[in-house]
Amino acid sequence: MSTKHDGHLHHISQQFNSELSQLKAEFLKMGGMVESQVQHAMQALENNDYELAEQTRLKDKEVDRMERAIDEEANRVIVKRQPTASDLRLVMSVVKMVADLERIGDEAKKIAKFAISISESETGALGSRYDSVVEAKHISNHVVAMVRDALDAFARFDTAQALRIMKEDKLVDQEYKSAIRSLVTFMMEDPRSISTCLSIMWVLRSLERVGDHACNIAEYVIYMVEGEDVRHRPIDHAEKVVRP
Amino acid sequence: MTAMNQPKTTNEFAQKDARQTPREALDHWYLEPDAALRARVSNLKFWYGNGTQAIDDVSFPLVEKKVTALIGPSGCGKSTLLRCFNRMHDLYHGVKYSGSIELFPENENLIDLDPNVVRMRVGMVFQKPNPFPKSIYENVVAGLRIRGISKRSQLDEIAETSLTQAAIWDEVKDRLHQPALSLSGGQQQRLCIARALAVQPEILLLDEPTSALDPIATAKVEDLINDLDGKVTVLIVTHNMQQAARISHYAAYMYLGKLVEYNETSEMFTRPMCQRTEDYITGRFG
Numbered sequence: 170m171s172t173k174h175d176g177h178l179h180h181i182s183q184q185f186n187s188e189l190s191q192l193k194a195e196f197l198k199m200g201g202m203v204e205s206q207v208q209h210a211m212q213a214l215e216n217n218d219y220e221l222a223e224q225t226r227l228k229d230k231e232v233d234r235m236e237r238a239i240d241e242e243a244n245r246v247i248v249k250r251q252p253t254a255s256d257l258r259l260v261m262s263v264v265k266m267v268a269d270l271e272r273i274g275d276e277a278k279k280i281a282k283f284a285i286s287i288s289e290s291e292t293g294a295l296g297s298r299y300d301s302v303v304e305a306k307h308i309s310n311h312v313v314a315m316v317r318d319a320l321d322a323f324a325r326f327d328t329a330q331a332l333r334i335m336k337e338d339k340l341v342d343q344e345y346k347s348a349i350r351s352l353v354t355f356m357m358e359d360p361r362s363i364s365t366c367l368s369i370m371w372v373l374r375s376l377e378r379v380g381d382h383a384c385n386i387a388e389y390v391i392y393m394v395e396g397e398d399v400r401h402r403p404i405d406h407a408e409k410v411v412r413p
Numbered sequence: 414m415t416a417m418n419q420p421k422t423t424n425e426f427a428q429k430d431a432r433q434t435p436r437e438a439l440d441h442w443y444l445e446p447d448a449a450l451r452a453r454v455s456n457l458k459f460w461y462g463n464g465t466q467a468i469d470d471v472s473f474p475l476v477e478k479k480v481t482a483l484i485g486p487s488g489c490g491k492s493t494l495l496r497c498f499n500r501m502h503d504l505y506h507g508v509k510y511s512g513s514i515e516l517f518p519e520n521e522n523l524i525d526l527d528p529n530v531v532r533m534r535v536g537m538v539f540q541k542p543n544p545f546p547k548s549i550y551e552n553v554v555a556g557l558r559i560r561g562i563s564k565r566s567q568l569d570e571i572a573e574t575s576l577t578q579a580a581i582w583d584e585v586k587d588r589l590h591q592p593a594l595s596l597s598g599g600q601q602q603r604l605c606i607a608r609a610l611a612v613q614p615e616i617l618l619l620d621e622p623t624s625a626l627d628p629i630a631t632a633k634v635e636d637l638i639n640d641l642d643g644k645v646t647v648l649i650v651t652h653n654m655q656q657a658a659r660i661s662h663y664a665a666y667m668y669l670g671k672l673v674e675y676n677e678t679s680e681m682f683t684r685p686m687c688q689r690t691e692d693y694i695t696g697r698f699g
Contacts (some may be wrong), residue, residue, distance in 0.1 A: 172691075179697045251655050253682045253694045396684030 170290040171395050172326060178376040187258065188246050193324070195242065196270075197265050199235040200300035200320040203273045204313060206232065210280035211309040214287070214372065215302065225277060232274035239267045255393075262393040267324070269382040269389075273316060276382075283368050291344055304348040305369060308376045311341055315383035322390045328411045334387035335399075335407055341380035350371050432678065444476060444663075445677070451477040451612065451616060451646040452498075452523070453515045459490075459497055459499040462507030467493040469670040470512070473614065477517075480638060482661035484654055486698065490670040491650045495618050498530035498648060499535040508673040516615065533560075536614030538620045542601030544593035544608070549585050552593045552604055556612040571611050578644075579607035580637040594619070599630020603637060623656065635660050654694055658682045666690045 177189045206228050213222035243264045246252060252260050315334050322330040352366045352373075391399050391407060399407040452475040459468040467490045475481055483491040493502070500523070502508045514523040523531055529566055544552050554562075562568060572589070576582040581603040585596070592606055602622060609617055619638070623631040636643045638660045651657050657664055657678065664678040666689075674681065674690040685691045692698050 176697075179692075181696050181698065185696065218484070250696075253658070254685050255693045256695045257683060 171259075171328075176255055177259060182250075185250050186204045187222055188242075188250070192239065192260065193240055193247060195239050196267060197320055197324055197343070198321075199232065199267065199270050200316070202235065202257035202410050203270050203277060204320070206274055207309065207313050207316070208275035209377075210277045210284060211306060211321070213281060214284040217284075217288045218289045219285060222281045222288065224285055225281040226285065229274050229278040232271060236267050236271040240264060241361060243267075247362040251409070255396075258396060262389040266386045266389050269385045273379050273382045276379050279375050280288045283304070283372055287365070287368060302369065304344070304351065305376065305393065306343050307374055308341060308348065308373065308380075309342065311337070312376050312383060315380055318384075319383045319386040319390065320332065322387060323393075326390070326394050328391050328394050331387035331390040332411045335384055335404060337376055337405075338380050341377060345380075346376040353392065361403055414635050420439065420483075429555060433574060443562070444474065447478070448474075450517050451475050452517065453513075454494075454516065455498065455513050457494070457512035457514065457622050459502070460509040462505055465473045467535045467540060467670055469672075471667070472512075472670045473665050473672055473675045475645050476663055478643055479662040480642050480649060480660055481665065482657035483648065483650045483665050483667060484657050484669040484693075485667035485673075486693065487652075491667050492620055493682070494667070495537075495620055495648060495650050498523065498531075498616060498618050499537050500524075500526075500531045501537075508518045509698075512592070523525060533612070534614060535616045535618060536609035536612065537620065538602070538605050538609050539617070541625050542598055542605050544586045544596070544601050544604055546592070546594060548590045549593045549596070553607050553611050554557040555608060560612065575607040575611040576604075578610050578637075578640070579603045580606060580633060580640065597630070599633055602626060602630065602634055608638060617645050617647045619647060621650055621652060624652065631656075654682075666693060 177193070178186045180186050206225055209221055209225045209228075212218065213225060233318050242250075243260050246260055317331055319334050321327065322334065338395070349370060352370055356363050356366045385400075388400050388407070391397065391410060395410050397410040399410055425446065454471075454475070455472050457468055457471045458466065460466050469490075471494060484541045485491050485495060492664045496502055497510065498514065512524075512525045515521070516523055521542070525533075545555060550572055553575055555569060561581075562571075573582060573586075576585060581600055584600060585604075593601065596604060602625075606617075606619075606622070616688055622638075623634050626634065638647065638649065642660075642662060647663065649657075661678045663675065664681045665675045666681070666685075666687075668689060674685060674687045676686060676690075680686075681690060682694060685694065
């Protein structure tokens with residue numbers, strides 16, 4: 170039995186309605202924060218912007234604080250309301266998805282740290298010296314869009330969109346692999362580039378992880394709406410759940 | 414629990430139905446593969462003496478040695494349904510039944526049996542503890558004495574097992590001959606459960622057994638019901654949905670005299686099949 174997106178606002182208890190709305194709103198706010206965190210980290214890396222990188226790094230504290238606050242709020246809802254069925258799935262999904270958002274924030278922080286160390290190194294900015302930076306930018310655009318779409322899918326209880334994100338993740342994995350291959354080629358051609366290339370590899374790795382977390386969020390959206398756990402199963406299963 | 418994500422088809426149940434239960438009885442329900450039926454309610458309708466129809470075409474299985482909960486808003490017919498199981502309505506004039514409550518493996522229709530025989534076979538515990546104004550011991554063995562058992566050693570043995578099963582033995586073993594009314598409310602209720610268990614009922618009916626108890630006594634009674642899972646077939650009416658979620662294995666949601674959903678409790682409280690069930694258990698009802 171799937172859930173309509175406004176279903177959480179029809180309890181007899183108005184207070185319960187507002188608690189759930191609050192939980193959703195806080196989650197989306199945190200999602201917006203980590204989304205821009207990833208964008209800023211990449212911008213800082215690309216433009217050799219020390220200030221922006223530092224700001225992005227510090228932003229992680231705020232994200233961590235929000236994770237704690239949302240978890241606490243979810244605990245309060247569970248204690249006070251003993252949610253069941255779709256309400257329970259909403260609360261549990263938020264608790265799980267918050268962890269994914271926090272991890273996305275961590276990955277953004279890692280990228281920001283690379284941006285800081287690169288800007289402080291003698292070689293200076295990466296700029297677009299390597300095609301792989303362009304490639305990293307491309308992947309970052311892709312995964313940031315995935316995070317945004319995942320949050321959107323959550324806000325609108327849109328399982329079709331969630332399914333699309335799960336499929337997108339496979340593309341990101343392919344892009345990641347091909348970017349790594351081209352970096353290996355660079356390193357073979359010019360051994361002086363090895364340390365920079367390794368940094369970019371770590372950035373790529375972080376971006377790929379961001380895509381995985383967006384995919385996890387999409388899986389929880391499907392669980393929340395349909396009540397069916399699609400994790401760790403072939404994509405066909407999710408397809409059957411979403412389009413029975 | 415059965416694998417949650419496996420589609421449960423009729424055929425799957427039919428294949429795994431290795432017990433003597435009539436095959437068609439299992440066909441419509443989401444039961445665990447090894448579930449055997451103790452009773453089956455089929456198209457049951459019930460009218461009170463004044464012509465009010467309280468139960469309208471209810472069908473559901475009662476799985477052997479499992480706890481089944483009846484939930485639903487006030488006035489939906491849960492208690493009326495429960496009372497059909499021991500024919501308590503027959504105490505009033507002009508009541509009418511249609512449909513059947515079949516008992517297995519005897520294949521007898523409970524509605525056609527003599528109410529006194531039914532009440533010997535089906536035990537009941539009420540909302541408010543109602544011990545007899547006798548000693549604790551005499552309360553437990555009362556049913557046995559009526560059945561003609563008078564051998565002291567046998568009575569002692571059954572009294573001890575029943576009180577132990579009802580998780581009250583340790584509290585009363587040194588005061589078995591004191592008045593039952595000297596016990597606390599929670600202890601009295603557990604004593605009533607022991608009294609019902611002493612005669613080894615085929616089905617134990619519990620009508621909101623904890624609504625008059627404090628949280629600690631409630632927790633003890635709930636623990637006791639949990640212990641009965643796997644030993645006795647229990648049908649319980651409860652207003653407290655969290656309680657139903659905690660102690661029952663199967664749950665039936667009723668509304669306006671009709672059965673809306675029958676399901677495994679864990680399923681019903683995480684992903685109910687019907688919108689009306691969802692609305693009720695999540696508090697959107699009304």
